[in-house]
Amino acid sequence: MPKDTLLEFLWSDPKTSRRGPKPQVNRGRIVEAAIKIADSEGIDAASMQRIAVEVEVTKMALYRHIPGRSELIGLMIEVGLGPAPAVAGPWHEGLRNWADAMETALSRHRWLSSALVGPRPIGPGELGWTEAGLDALSDAPLSASERLDTLVLVGSHVRGIVEQNGVHTTATERASGARLTALLREHREEFPLSMEAYSGTATADTADQAYDYGLQRILAGVAALIESR
Structure with missing residues (x-):
């Protein structure tokens, strides 16, 4: 068609x-x-x-x-995707709520993250998410194109984290991570920096940590752009 x-x-x-x-x-x-x-x-x-x-x-x-x-x-x-989330408050809170809602939808249906990639016709439901995200940024001193690019950036981050790690890590994925950590210990002299990095996240939920870290950096970058104006 x-x-x-x-x-x-x-x-x-x-x-x-x-x-x-x-x-x-x-x-x-x-x-x-x-x-x-x-x-x-x-x-x-x-x-x-x-x-x-x-x-x-x-x-x-x-x-x-x-x-x-x-x-x-x-x-x-x-x-x-379901209905778009309601956003309110300052732009950074609204955008965070939008991102969290997107994370929830994509983690519920893991196939969604890959289905959303690439140029394709967009339906009213998906466009409703875009409208909600733009509404969250409506009080930010950004141009219309900058608001849309900000949504694309945040959405790409959410999809990437869900695709790479999954918000709800399976038993198989946890076992694989534990095995990698064990192998790094055996080869710590060859990969000392990787050993240090993985050890620092061994007791944390790596997916949640990566999601929060990346989103905070994106929001901080947008805030810096706004303050520069």
Whole structure:
């Protein structure tokens, strides 16, 4: 589907009535099933065939509601992100709340961080997040383009942390980290700086620490730019 057509699809009203018997499934149920599969097995596992099995209809029945893979991913993003957060107070507090809400959404649906990357049509739900972020920065003496670039920077940081470490570290990931620490101890003479750095975070939640550190540095940088004016 061309990008313009995909954009119109994401902004269309799925509640438009159709003549004939009531279908066994609808757009919402299909997307719900796709997200359930993606949450447990990854977004690649959420194929139309797999979803058809999940909702107990034929694969062709799905295409009456969602034309293809691009439309499915677009709707999954819209539902996965959920409603945009409310922001209030000074710009740095509002932006922090926006970032925390984004972190929560992306950690709930780990496939979202990769799905959000790259140029693509944006639906009203995702645009609502942009609107909320810009609203958080509305009292900051920045240009409109600077506010948008600030959101991109913060969003990239949140996605990067979720992709690299995960906000909720699994037992497998913790075991892998413990093994790396043990190996560093064995090779401390070869990697002394890495040993020192990893030892400093051994008792902390590394993902949370990296998230907070990076976000604080970004906010401090924006604050410095504002003060310079």
